[in-house]
Amino acid sequence: MKKILSIILSFGAVLLVGCSPTNANSSDGNSTTNSSQQAKCSHDYRLISSTATCTQDGEEIFECRYCYQQNIKNVQAAGHSYNKNVCSACGNTITDISQLNYEQIDELYDALFYICPYTVDSDTLSASRTLYTSAREQVEDCTNALDAAKNQRPVRVYNSATGQWEYQINQKLIDDAQGDLDEAESFFALCEDSYLFNCKGFAWELTLNHIKSKKASNASLKEKLATFGAVQLLSMDSESTKMPDWYDDIVLSIKTIIGIDITTQ
Numbered sequence: 001m002k003k004i005l006s007i008i009l010s011f012g013a014v015l016l017v018g019c020s021p022t023n024a025n026s027s028d029g030n031s032t033t034n035s036s037q038q039a040k041c042s043h044d045y046r047l048i049s050s051t052a053t054c055t056q057d058g059e060e061i062f063e064c065r066y067c068y069q070q071n072i073k074n075v076q077a078a079g080h081s082y083n084k085n086v087c088s089a090c091g092n093t094i095t096d097i098s099q100l101n102y103e104q105i106d107e108l109y110d111a112l113f114y115i116c117p118y119t120v121d122s123d124t125l126s127a128s129r130t131l132y133t134s135a136r137e138q139v140e141d142c143t144n145a146l147d148a149a150k151n152q153r154p155v156r157v158y159n160s161a162t163g164q165w166e167y168q169i170n171q172k173l174i175d176d177a178q179g180d181l182d183e184a185e186s187f188f189a190l191c192e193d194s195y196l197f198n199c200k201g202f203a204w205e206l207t208l209n210h211i212k213s214k215k216a217s218n219a220s221l222k223e224k225l226a227t228f229g230a231v232q233l234l235s236m237d238s239e240s241t242k243m244p245d246w247y248d249d250i251v252l253s254i255k256t257i258i259g260i261d262i263t264t265q
């Protein structure tokens, strides 16, 4: 029984040390803690303030919640911790892809590469453009040939009612020309689909390569895409000033991945 009592007593003593705030804020009004009290305290330090920021070194002040003893630690700037383009620690926001660090650029590249529909190299694009252009010329030629066939009156027929010779159209010539035109148009449609497909793939290739170069800015990427878009529209004789469909896809993809709208400066 005596043994149990002594165990309880020593346990109580441990608790008393644990409850040392009563020691620290002693009721005699003496709020300063002396070194012997601190020595007895089983400190429990909490971070109470820090002057370090993402970009500047500073101090972290820890204080014991029982005896209020403080520990000051020098800390180095932690650097921003970005979630997309916004630092979750300080709110610093990146608005231009040229401000991304290499790690972020790699992440952007990998994510873009992952969602990229396909890429097409410049040789394939160039061959596709040549085919597209010649198919379009073929359609023009066939259209002209059909017009000519319709306007020709190569057949000489005697009109017994009037007693005159008349010149009439050659329907077979027209039917043949129409057949040629139909064929040329369906081939052109295939070439156009293929060319649009390759343009889209090449635009993505341009984007990926430019991001990979680690030299991209909003302006430089936008300019590359705008230049290529203009070439595409010109080669298609389009009078549209709106960029091809792939442009919005690429802009939106980058915005979704990293939060940056490359169309803003």
Ligand SMILES: [Zn+2]
Binding pocket: 038, 041, 042, 043, 044, 064, 065, 066, 067, 068, 069
């Ligand atoms: Zn303490």
Ligand SMILES: [Zn+2]
Binding pocket: 054, 079, 080, 081, 087, 088, 089, 090, 091, 092
């Ligand atoms: Zn930050």
